[in-house]
Amino acid sequence: MDQLCSRRHRHASFRLHIGVIAADLQCTNGRAGSLGHRNVMNYRSKVFVITWASAVLLRSAGVAAQVSVDLENIYSNVGAIMVWRVDSSGTPLQLLGFVSGTLIRDRVMVTAGHFTGPAKALGELPPSLRFFASFSPTDAKDPKTWIPVIRLATHPSMPPCPPPPQCDPTDEILVAPLEPGIADVGLVFLEYSPKGIAPARLAEQGRLERSEGAQTTIVGYGTTTPRTRDAPFDIATWDGKRRVRTSVLRKVVDETWALWAIPSYVCSGDSGGGIFLKPAANPADELLANVSDGGKDCRRHNNNNRLDTRAIQAWIDDTIAQQLGRI
Secondary structure: OOHHHHOOOOOOOOOOOOHHHHHHHOOOOOOOOOOOHHHHHHHHHHHHHHHHHHHOOOOOOOOOOOOEEOOOOOOOOEEEEEEEEEOOOOOEEEEEEEEEEEEEEOOEEEEOHHHHHHHHHHOOOOOOEEEEEEOOOOOOOOHHHEEEEEEEEEOOOOOOOOOOOOOOOOOOOOOOOOOOOOOOOEEEEEOOOOOOOOOOEEOOOOOHHHOOOOEEEEEEOOOOOOOOOOOOOOHHHOOOOOEEEEEEEEEEOOOOEEEEOOOOOOOOOOOOOEEEEOOOOOOOOEEEEEEEEOOOOOOOOOEEEEOOOHHHHHHHHHHHHHHHOOO
16 A cells, blocks of 8 residues: 555544545555546545544543633634535535634634645536634524635645545544654634624733643634544534633643643534633733544543744744735
8 A cells, every 4th residue: 555545643532533434535646547547536525535434523522611602702712614515506504524723813713734735636626515604602503603714724744645646535634642743733724804703812922831831712613522433424513603611731742733732622513622821911812723633532631732933933924924815
């Protein structure tokens, strides 16, 4: 089997669940076999849809996460980012997956790179998929709150899931927990700015090194219970509410990763959510990091991607300038 296909990127929280059509989408030892051009494109689209839908959802069984709904809309700049299968007219038919993200510019959200990564492999989105963001604190599933997503960008350190047949959709997701040098970060570009929402302020560089032991706030749209092992995603298990939980920063690992308190209470759909610190000298919360890995049971891991480093902030600034110049 092709080396890229056989590589197991073990990310503890974001395993793939491909259901009954997995047999139709296996790697063919690194070869396209007898697939014609049209079948290869259909194959790629199917793998892309399945990989994306499953990669953004944690799965397991366990206890409910101890979180509270942001009823006062304190973290209004944290939103849900949804992947919908649509018909030929663009009408949403099926919610395939969702994550969280934080508005950091008028039309730009920062989220997890393992969510934006699959688009990097194909180069463009299949027409059967549409992405929407919502900043509703209580019902992100309400179409009246949706803002279309027009572009995605992924940090270059994220290992790509190459187009099939080199990528086996039964492999685990793109990045192992705490893998050195891998920044689990991506950007989402919106069609227009959400009204009345101020972007979050990125923490000053090096803030995490000076904040070990500090209490932070993790914000996201995750479910309240882990998914049952290998069960298909059920939209009824997600209420579309923004939730918050406090967590102590335990340790800065390196220039990319940091560890937060266990149990994490970070669950399905919290990926990409914002982690905030309120400095004593500033009334506004600073965005320190984004959620990467909460553990299969929404408890045992709390490994997250730093946003306070010079390298990451430079990539964000450069990518925004480049991408907005094309829109």
